[in-house]
Amino acid sequence: MIYAYDKVYLRIAQRSLGEMLSYAVYDLGYELEDYYKRFLQSEYSMRFSKGDLFVITGMSGAELAIRVLDIPDDDIIMPSYNTAKSQEYWTGWILAYYQWENGKTFEMIDKEIPIxxxxxxxxxxxxxDISSAILKLREMSQVSRAETYLKKLRKRAGISQSILAEETGIPVKTIQQYEQRRKDINKAQVEYVVRLSKALxxxxQDILEEK
Known part of the structure; x- marks a missing residue:
């Protein structure tokens, strides 16, 4: 098995990601999903995924959140010290281990298992034991991969295929074919992909399938 980086840094990575999420939620007042979206859109998500030691070990979790959000020095809030017991800390802690083990990027993981x-x-x-949580994440990932990203995003948005068809002007049959992989969404018209992404x-790129 090929891991994302050397195991010697894993505990630091788990602590950093846990502290980052907990600090963003409890000290900065972000909703978890809102902050995590900002993290995924930042350069630090990919750098962490690839094992950049400056990102993993060169700063605390709070410092990482501050860099993700680009907070000015005058607006920085000191982190609290009880974050290790929060749900968000555990979320980051287990997520870091799962990412290290399978080597997927955080963005790919989020497509399969939302934060x-x-x-x-x-x-x-x-x-x-941590192995129980990791096994559950693997099972969730397998179930998720059985569905296309288009279908998952549509279900997450809480809309039907017919409503999506009305909002995008794309025939409902075409949407069904994309969701059932009878048509390759990666070969869809660019205009179709843009319309779908706006509606969802x-x-x-979130709609396209991994190859």
């Missing part, structure tokens, strides 16, 4: 679903695992998995409030 809120990982947080919802806190009870009962935070009281179990995501980036165009």
């Amino acid at each position: 809120c679903k990982i947080r919802n695992m806190y009870n009962p998995y935070h009281e179990m 409030c995501c980036e165009p």
Whole structure:
């Protein structure tokens, strides 16, 4: 198995990601999903995924959140010291281990398992051995990959295929074919992909399938 980086840095990475999420939520007042989206859109998400030691070990989790959000020095809030017991800390802690183990980027993981679903695992998995949580994440990933990203994003948005067809002007049959992989979404007209992404409030690349 090829890991994202050397295991000697794993515990530091887990602590850093846990502190980052907890600081963003409890000290900065962000909703977890809103902050995590900012993290995914930043350069630090990919650098962390690839094992950039400056990002993983060169700063604290709070410092990482500050860099992600580009907070001016005068507006920096000192982190609290009880974050290690929060659901968000555990979410980052288990997510860092899962990312290290499978080598996927955080963006790829988020397509399969949204951050809120990982947080919802806190009870009962935070009281179990880490292997139980990782096994559950693998199972969730396998189930998720059975669906196309288009279908997952549509379901997450809470709209039907017919409503999506009305909002985009794309025939409902075509949407069905993309969701069932009878047509390759990666070969769709650029205009179609842009329309779908706007209707689903995501980036165009979020709809495309991994190869």
